[in-house]
Amino acid sequence: MDGLILQILNGLDKGSAYALIALGLTLIFGTLGVVNFAHGALFMIGAFCAVTISKILNISYEVVDPNQTDFLGNPLKVKTPYVESWFGPEMGASIIDWSVPLAILLTIPVMMLIGLIMERGLIKHFYSREHADQILVTFGLAIVLQEIIKYYFGANPIQTPPPEALQGVANIGAAFGMDLPYPIWRIVYFCFSLGIIGAVFAFLQFTTFGMVVRAGMADRETVGLLGINIDRRFTIMFAIAAAVAGLAGVMYAPINPPNYHMGMDFLVLSFVVVVVGGMGSLPGAVLAGFMLGILESFASTTWATTTLPGINQIIIYLVAIIVLLTRPRGLMGRKGVMEE
Amino acid sequence: MLGLNNKDTKLLIAVAVLTLLAPFILNPFPADSAMAQFNAGYPDLMQRFVIFGIFAIGFNILFGLTGYLSFGHAAFLGIGSYAAVWIFKLFTYNVVPAIALAVIMAGLFSVIIGYVSLRRSGIYFSILTLAFAQMSFALAYSVLSNPKFNLTNGETGLQVYADDIQMFHREGLPDLPHLFGLSMRSTYNLDIGAWSFSFNAGYYLCAIVLMLVFYLSIRIFRSPFGLMLRAIKSNQTRMSYTGLNPRPHTLAAFVISGMYAGLAGGLMAAMDPLAGAERMQWTASGEVVLMTILGGTGTLIGPVLGAGFIKYFENIFSKINDSILHEWFAFLPDGLENFMVFIVHPFVGKGWHLTLGILFMLVVIFLPGGLVEGGQRIAKWIKNRGKAEDSGATTEPAE
Amino acid sequence: MGILEVKDVGKRFGGLQALGDVNLSVKENSVHAIIGPNGAGKSTLLNCLVGKLIPDTGSVMFDGQSVLGRSPHEINQMGISRVFQTPEIFGDLSVMENMMIPCFAKRDGSFRMRAIENTMREKDVVEKAEAMLVDMNMADKRHMNAASMSRGDKRRLEIGMCLAQEPRLLLLDEPTAGMARADTNNTIDLLKQISDERDITIAIIEHDMHVVFSLAERITVLAQGTPLVEDNPENIKGHPKVREAYLGETAA
Numbered sequence: 001m002d003g004l005i006l007q008i009l010n011g012l013d014k015g016s017a018y019a020l021i022a023l024g025l026t027l028i029f030g031t032l033g034v035v036n037f038a039h040g041a042l043f044m045i046g047a048f049c050a051v052t053i054s055k056i057l058n059i060s061y062e063v064v065d066p067n068q069t070d071f072l073g074n075p076l077k078v079k080t081p082y083v084e085s086w087f088g089p090e091m092g093a094s095i096i097d098w099s100v101p102l103a104i105l106l107t108i109p110v111m112m113l114i115g116l117i118m119e120r121g122l123i124k125h126f127y128s129r130e131h132a133d134q135i136l137v138t139f140g141l142a143i144v145l146q147e148i149i150k151y152y153f154g155a156n157p158i159q160t161p162p163p164e165a166l167q168g169v170a171n172i173g174a175a176f177g178m179d180l181p182y183p184i185w186r187i188v189y190f191c192f193s194l195g196i197i198g199a200v201f202a203f204l205q206f207t208t209f210g211m212v213v214r215a216g217m218a219d220r221e222t223v224g225l226l227g228i229n230i231d232r233r234f235t236i237m238f239a240i241a242a243a244v245a246g247l248a249g250v251m252y253a254p255i256n257p258p259n260y261h262m263g264m265d266f267l268v269l270s271f272v273v274v275v276v277g278g279m280g281s282l283p284g285a286v287l288a289g290f291m292l293g294i295l296e297s298f299a300s301t302t303w304a305t306t307t308l309p310g311i312n313q314i315i316i317y318l319v320a321i322i323v324l325l326t327r328p329r330g331l332m333g334r335k336g337v338m339e340e
Numbered sequence: 341m342l343g344l345n346n347k348d349t350k351l352l353i354a355v356a357v358l359t360l361l362a363p364f365i366l367n368p369f370p371a372d373s374a375m376a377q378f379n380a381g382y383p384d385l386m387q388r389f390v391i392f393g394i395f396a397i398g399f400n401i402l403f404g405l406t407g408y409l410s411f412g413h414a415a416f417l418g419i420g421s422y423a424a425v426w427i428f429k430l431f432t433y434n435v436v437p438a439i440a441l442a443v444i445m446a447g448l449f450s451v452i453i454g455y456v457s458l459r460r461s462g463i464y465f466s467i468l469t470l471a472f473a474q475m476s477f478a479l480a481y482s483v484l485s486n487p488k489f490n491l492t493n494g495e496t497g498l499q500v501y502a503d504d505i506q507m508f509h510r511e512g513l514p515d516l517p518h519l520f521g522l523s524m525r526s527t528y529n530l531d532i533g534a535w536s537f538s539f540n541a542g543y544y545l546c547a548i549v550l551m552l553v554f555y556l557s558i559r560i561f562r563s564p565f566g567l568m569l570r571a572i573k574s575n576q577t578r579m580s581y582t583g584l585n586p587r588p589h590t591l592a593a594f595v596i597s598g599m600y601a602g603l604a605g606g607l608m609a610a611m612d613p614l615a616g617a618e619r620m621q622w623t624a625s626g627e628v629v630l631m632t633i634l635g636g637t638g639t640l641i642g643p644v645l646g647a648g649f650i651k652y653f654e655n656i657f658s659k660i661n662d663s664i665l666h667e668w669f670a671f672l673p674d675g676l677e678n679f680m681v682f683i684v685h686p687f688v689g690k691g692w693h694l695t696l697g698i699l700f701m702l703v704v705i706f707l708p709g710g711l712v713e714g715g716q717r718i719a720k721w722i723k724n725r726g727k728a729e730d731s732g733a734t735t736e737p738a739e
Numbered sequence: 740m741g742i743l744e745v746k747d748v749g750k751r752f753g754g755l756q757a758l759g760d761v762n763l764s765v766k767e768n769s770v771h772a773i774i775g776p777n778g779a780g781k782s783t784l785l786n787c788l789v790g791k792l793i794p795d796t797g798s799v800m801f802d803g804q805s806v807l808g809r810s811p812h813e814i815n816q817m818g819i820s821r822v823f824q825t826p827e828i829f830g831d832l833s834v835m836e837n838m839m840i841p842c843f844a845k846r847d848g849s850f851r852m853r854a855i856e857n858t859m860r861e862k863d864v865v866e867k868a869e870a871m872l873v874d875m876n877m878a879d880k881r882h883m884n885a886a887s888m889s890r891g892d893k894r895r896l897e898i899g900m901c902l903a904q905e906p907r908l909l910l911l912d913e914p915t916a917g918m919a920r921a922d923t924n925n926t927i928d929l930l931k932q933i934s935d936e937r938d939i940t941i942a943i944i945e946h947d948m949h950v951v952f953s954l955a956e957r958i959t960v961l962a963q964g965t966p967l968v969e970d971n972p973e974n975i976k977g978h979p980k981v982r983e984a985y986l987g988e989t990a991a
Contacts, residue, residue: 035463131463132409137704139626143697151686268474271467310483317475324468343857564843565854571840574829582841583815585849592852
């Protein structure tokens with residue numbers, strides 16, 4: 001029983017990431033009708049926002065401390081981050097320690113700006129072109145973004161630890177008399193994801209803006225005929241989707257040290273998630289994200305991998321193929337969305 | 341000639357001449373000169389031109405004619421390579437059975453993958469092929485390389501070891517892939533003055549195969565089957581309501597292009613007897629898409645041009661480093677020189693992929709018809725300019 | 740016994756009864772029109788005949804064989820060709836190629852792998868397609884890209900493509916919708932000529948009464964998914980129920 005629950009929990013963090021990326025993909029696809037192959041790159045850029053912030057906060061100046069010497073007897077050079085000298089050592093140290101959550105503040109505007117530039121500068125010219133062209137141009141963009149990151153940050157994964165207080169493992173089952181050791185940061189990530197998903201749904205459900213967007217997703221032409229400028233709203237929606245991907249990435253950095261190709265890795269799986277959930281269905285994307293995350297976690301158990309070696313690496317694709325063949329619209333897909 | 345009309349015959353002859361004389365054409369600069377870095381007449385590079393040309397020709401039969409965008413064709417290339425290496429390991433270094441099995445295995449897999457993927461069209465099809473390709477990659481990279489059952493040798497890649505069976509290997513035959521005794525690595529070097537040209541057996545095998553499959557692709561393009569494939573791209577509704585079943589048509593196109601990919605994979609293994617999983621990754625599939633589009637989707641010669649273009653510039657760009665850049669910009673004042681090197685640096689050497697990505701975007705945005713369309717536009721422009729000057733002088737107002 | 744027999748066909752979309760107990764019999768070699776106000780179920784009925792939709796109840800027999808459960812290309816191969824409301828042609832191909840495709844479909848069936856033969860050397864198909872283009876009065880446009888033609892020409896090409904298959908039943912879905920008067924009259928003349936010269940049954944769904952009364956020998960009026968009356972044009976013109984159905988619509 002404990003083991004079962006633990007596997008479900010283990011799937012939640014990856015599942016959250018899938019769900020958030022798939023949510024953005026679905027929003028973009030549903031509103032703009034564009035298949036965005038660069039969405040994984042946005043996730044990756046989000047993760048590198050965390051790296052950037054922690055690098056910036058660690059920018060230091062050196063002073064020679066005559067009171068201290070190194071083992072050769074020379075005066076020791078002491079590096080002090082500017083942040084520490086501005087806010088005092090303790091405050092500064094904790095700011096550096098909390099760099100990943102702080103990076104959220106940077107990620108939101110940066111990602112929205114990137115999203116805005118992408119949509120206005122590139123995607124908008126592809127609304128009327130074939131889906132194949134949309135796939136190709138965003139695929140090209142994904143390569144470009146990924147290579148730029150590689151150029152500035154190198155090819156190796158960069159360790160980005162969570163704040164000290166959120167490191168380590170907690171036994172979250174203690175209250176129920178179960179033994180469920182689980183890393184604290186993953187709990188944080190899961191709750192954070194739920195928060196974002198909730199916020200996106202609330203935004204769509206309870207604001208006028210969201211209502212228009214939902215109506216546009218259902219029937220773009222009719223909403224356009226009502227004289228509502230949906231294009232501008234869709235641009236903003238693209239920026240929001242980019243921000244969601246970025247936020248998914250920034251908080252994921254401590255779980256999986258960011259590297260330049262993580263975007264592509266997640267993109268393929270997120271597409272599978274979207275297709276399994278049903279193209280154009282937001283709840284479907286979230287549901288399928290968590291489901292496939294958990295499924296992957298179960299397939300990664302020692303029992304599964306010894307019985308069927310490597311099953312953890314192909315399970316998602318297998319499920320996707322089976323779902324697509326038996327339920328072509330996906331789990332929660334609507335009729336008439338992207339059908340021939 | 342050969343059942344082709346004049347225009348196609350000319351095209352075929354042009355391709356034949358270009359491939360057969362490639363060792364000359366691609367080595368226009370003397371071996372010791374500074375420009376020698378732009379030479380491309382090395383056997384392994386020429387082999388890559390031709391092999392990727394074959395791959396792209398096949399891909400174009402599917403994508404160019406039917407419009408179905410597959411993101412999984414690299415899987416078939418990989419399957420072809422593995423099949424060929426297994427022939428080397430178990431039976432013989434002769435490349436004929438190896439290439440034959442490569443084509444057959446790729447064909448079998450493409451029947452299965454195609455049958456499933458083609459039940460959907462549009463983006464669903466692209467994503468399904470993508471999923472299959474990633475699955476094949478995972479299978480090759482780890483699943484099928486466990487101690488109990490090692491089919492692919494995982495990360496290391498499948499290669500021939502000294503203790504392999506090689507049932508039909510005899511004394512006297514080369515210990516490398518060969519064609520009935522002619523080693524694929526055997527190269528004849530011709531030195532004329534300062535120039536040096538290499539004629540490599542492997543390259544010529546690939547070149548002959550390229551000519552054959554190029555000829556086959558012309559025939560397919562001009563056949564009723566090719567017409568049906570174009571009809572599918574144009575209007576599937578009309579297609580069904582004209583009593584034609586689109587699915588076997590697309591499946592046949594998919595399998596043919598899969599077999600082309602397998603052929604390319606088999607040749608790749610025949611030139612260098614090893615097969616690795618990275619060949620199957622979806623970025624590799626993306627590369628063949630790019631070659632086809634860059635050259636000109638749906639045109640006969642486009643994919644060959646695209647493949648050559650990309651592989652050539654990949655080679656050149658990867659070789660350029662900072663010291664070469666400094667040489668280039670040496671004529672500029674110091675500050676400007678450093679600035680130019682700083683600007684260009686991200687795009688060369690290891691930055692080739694960045695250039696490739698930008699190129700990809702530019703082509704899709706501004707030149708969806710690729711190099712072929714670009715060439716046509718230029719030709720038209722020159723023609724029109726000539727005409728405009730003529731007519732401007734003689735007949736002004738006709739109305 | 741007509742060539743097309745529709746018996747008790749019903750079709751629901753969720754809560755909407757689009758068709759209820761439609762009975763229809765189309766006599767061989769006649770021109771039969773199906774008219775009715777918007778939402779009467781004309782298009783749904785048509786889609787049930789060509790395999791795009793499968794009715795919930797009832798049967799559709801063509802020449803003694805059921806068409807239900809067959810896919811559009813199979814039904815087409817049985818001898819039913821369909822002309823769409825907006826012309827469906829192969830826009831990327833030349834006019835000649837457009838015309839050759841149905842000729843191949845007629846000769847080779849729904850799929851035959853002919854990947855090595857040269858299309859232009861298939862003498863019988865080329866000749867037939869060329870003859871058909873002459874018939875359709877568009878031989879001079881044979882090298883044109885089909886998408887670049889006028890709407891009237893596209894319609895003409897589409898009809899020609901359907902005829903090239905030598906169908907026994909030609910279904911037309913509002914063939915003159917959105918056309919100028921002159922184009923409409925041309926289309927009427929073309930259809931008249933086709934029905935006079937060929938062994939063919941024509942079933943036409945139409946909104947334009949002018950077209951219906953110039954062509955049809957028999958008319959079925961559909962309203963709210965059920966046939967109101969079926970009769971010859973003279974009787975339909977004066978029929979009170981029909982006037983009511985149509986006046987009701989125009990008044991609203």
